[in-house]
Amino acid sequence: MKNLSIPVRFDSVIDIQGRRVVLSAICKNREHTLMELPKRAEPRTVPPRRRGLLHVIDATGYSIAGLRRLWxxxxxxxxxxxxxxxxxxxxxxxxxxxxxxxxxxxxxxxxxxxxxxxxxxxxxxxxxxxxxxxxxxxxxxxxxxxxxxxxxxxxxxxxxxxxxx
CATH class of the missing domain: 1.10.287.3610 (Helix Hairpins)
Structure with missing residues (x-):
């Protein structure tokens, strides 16, 4: 019986010192690559919630934005x-x-x-x-x-x- 070697590729994304990289490997010929992905945008922070009349103004703005999207x-x-x-x-x-x-x-x-x-x-x-x-x-x-x-x-x-x- 003959042993068949089928090329199999697998990729994984890992984080190395804050950089996202793709590790690729092909099993048949043991090819390995290391490719850096573009940097992610900085995470967005949620602004603190305002109170009183300012909260009502913010909520009105969100509602208007929702109506624009609904349109x-x-x-x-x-x-x-x-x-x-x-x-x-x-x-x-x-x-x-x-x-x-x-x-x-x-x-x-x-x-x-x-x-x-x-x-x-x-x-x-x-x-x-x-x-x-x-x-x-x-x-x-x-x-x-x-x-x-x-x-x-x-x-x-x-x-x-x-x-x-």
Whole structure:
């Protein structure tokens, strides 16, 4: 029987005196390499938490940044377009004030759930860049939450426009 020698390559990244290096080896011909990787950026430090009114100002800035990020989602822009159409329909129909309030509350709920769904998708893509069933399930469940609010809003608008409520 003949002994077969199959080249096998393995790499490992190690830290030598604060420098990241890649150790490579190929078993067949005993080739060894040592390659330095680019330096990592310095770790970011979290600024100390501010209190009182400054904390409220910071939180408002974070919320505005979140709204800007949410606006990048095509679904959110479509939801705002649908809300504009509903507003025009409500004006044409001359609905009661409580209809406006409920429609506004449904829109706010939809945007909140859409924001949570987007956060789930961003984190899932970061933690699981390759396809996995768990990542798919997480994204599907977030999408289901958005879909349920959309269905609820459509039912409400349909009932208002047909003057059932």
């Amino acid at each position: 990048l989602e095509a679904a959110v822009r479509l939801e705002f377009a649908a809300a504009a159409i509903v507003m025009l329909a409500f004006l044409w129909r001359g609905v009661d004030a409580w209809h406006w309030f409920v429609a506004g509350a449904l829109l706010a709920t939809l945007l909140a759930v859409e924001a949570l769904n987007t956060a789930i998708e961003v984190l899932t893509d970061h933690l699981s860049p390759e396809w996995s069933q768990m990542a798919k399930d997480a994204k599907d469940l977030g999408s289901l939450a958005v879909g349920l609010i959309v269905v609820l809003a459509c039912i409400f608008v349909g009932l208002v426009m047909t003057r059932v409520i």
